[in-house]
Amino acid sequence: MNSDTSKSRDERFEKESSGNVTVKIYSRQRPTAKGETRTIWEVANYVNGRRRLTSFSDAASAHKEAKRIAELLSSGQAVAAGLRASEAAEYGNAIAILRNANIETSLQTVADRYARMVEIYGSEDVIKAVEVAKEHKPDNITPASLQQIADELVALKENRQASDRYVGDLRARLNTIAKQFPVTADMVTTKDLQTWFDGMDAAPRTVRNFRQTASALFKFAEARGYIAKGKNPVTGTEGIKAKNGNPIQIYSPDEMEKLLQSASADIRIIIALQAFAGIRSQEILRLEWGDIKRARGHIELAADKAKTASRRIVPILPNLAAWLKGTKKKKGLIFTPNNLTAFDRRMNAEAFEPAGVTRKENALRHSFISYRVADTQNVAQVALEAGNSPAMIFSHYRELVTPDDAKKWFAIQPKAAQ
Numbered sequence: 001m002n003s004d005t006s007k008s009r010d011e012r013f014e015k016e017s018s019g020n021v022t023v024k025i026y027s028r029q030r031p032t033a034k035g036e037t038r039t040i041w042e043v044a045n046y047v048n049g050r051r052r053l054t055s056f057s058d059a060a061s062a063h064k065e066a067k068r069i070a071e072l073l074s075s076g077q078a079v080a081a082g083l084r085a086s087e088a089a090e091y092g093n094a095i096a097i098l099r100n101a102n103i104e105t106s107l108q109t110v111a112d113r114y115a116r117m118v119e120i121y122g123s124e125d126v127i128k129a130v131e132v133a134k135e136h137k138p139d140n141i142t143p144a145s146l147q148q149i150a151d152e153l154v155a156l157k158e159n160r161q162a163s164d165r166y167v168g169d170l171r172a173r174l175n176t177i178a179k180q181f182p183v184t185a186d187m188v189t190t191k192d193l194q195t196w197f198d199g200m201d202a203a204p205r206t207v208r209n210f211r212q213t214a215s216a217l218f219k220f221a222e223a224r225g226y227i228a229k230g231k232n233p234v235t236g237t238e239g240i241k242a243k244n245g246n247p248i249q250i251y252s253p254d255e256m257e258k259l260l261q262s263a264s265a266d267i268r269i270i271i272a273l274q275a276f277a278g279i280r281s282q283e284i285l286r287l288e289w290g291d292i293k294r295a296r297g298h299i300e301l302a303a304d305k306a307k308t309a310s311r312r313i314v315p316i317l318p319n320l321a322a323w324l325k326g327t328k329k330k331k332g333l334i335f336t337p338n339n340l341t342a343f344d345r346r347m348n349a350e351a352f353e354p355a356g357v358t359r360k361e362n363a364l365r366h367s368f369i370s371y372r373v374a375d376t377q378n379v380a381q382v383a384l385e386a387g388n389s390p391a392m393i394f395s396h397y398r399e400l401v402t403p404d405d406a407k408k409w410f411a412i413q414p415k416a417a418q
């Protein structure tokens with residue numbers, strides 16, 4: 001035990017050392033409720049950048065703690081030194097419990113999973129939930145995580161040579177579902193899924209697509225013995241109707257002028273392709289510069305790039321040709337990286353926000369179809385160009401705009417070309 005009789009602000013201290021690390025122990029007099037005084041010992045710990053004092057009622061305990069901190073700091077274990085003795089003991093006991101149970105998962109992962117189970121169950125009594133689940137679990141069920149099952153389903157589709165576009169979309173949705181429910185498939189309930197569907201901040205069509213994908217995932221799990229027969233939790237959730245009956249929203253020629261004038265050079269081309277050729281956002285992500293056949297006067301969407309999985313030829317109208325001028329030598333994808341999140345972020349930041357134009361759902365494509373129908377008065381022709389059925393075009397896009405509006409729309413060109 002090292003002592004120092006020097007005083008600093010009337011404080012006496014002793015110290016414990018290890019290597020070049022010294023931890024001070026202050027002894028101080030404190031008044032009691034009876035008007036008397038008593039001595040306490042405080043250990044100073046500077047591990048987290050500022051002094052933290054831990055009080056002890058006897059000198060031996062204080063010196064023991066100071067020695068522990070000094071040894072940990074001198075050996076480079078700063079994080080452990082920041083723990084109080086009781087906290088360090090709890091950490092050690094927790095590690096011992098995991099080792100005795102042959103659980104190799106890290107303590108942090110265990111804590112994360114426990115917190116998630118409490119959140120799902122709505123109570124800290126998760127042991128009861130596990131006991132109930134075990135009672136109702138058939139002996140022939142093989143537990144597997146949703147991520148494992150999702151990976152197996154994607155691999156099956158790839159082996160059956162499904163299109164890259166289909167597999168990519170399926171993988172993205174399955175990974176989202178697996179991340180939302182990081183448990184085994186038999187632990188996911190109808191209530192869990194319904195709560196998730198209800199809380200999704202997305203369009204009804206998107207929610208419906210996730211519900212369909214989840215149903216396919218659990219149907220796959222059921223067929224392979226990961227959940228009991230007849231226990232697909234998606235079955236009991238509410239059906240979701242996509243609001244296809246909502247009014248079609250389009251942009252005016254004036255709004256389109258503002259967008260094209262304000263947009264960055266790269267995004268300006270994307271806007272022109274959607275507004276004057278009706279290319280869908282998902283199709284833009286798969287479109288390559290080589291698909292734009294300027295000499296032939298059309299854009300070719302191969303079956304693996306079109307949403308409908310059927311080849312489509314879209315004419316390059318005169319004003320679109322003017323916007324595409326100067327892109328002849330470009331190669332590769334039109335837009336990278338090819339994901340909708342990046343696409344939406346750049347469209348907003350590099351076009352709609354600078355122009356002060358409100359972004360409306362799918363309105364660039366809706367505008368093309370609406371103005372094209374008014375211009376040609378030929379629903380069947382526009383259906384082929386847009387990749388829709390004539391019935392869809394006839395029901396939703398007729399009489400939205402006038403022929404005069406259409407002439408203004410398809411007369412929008414770069415200033416230099418006018």
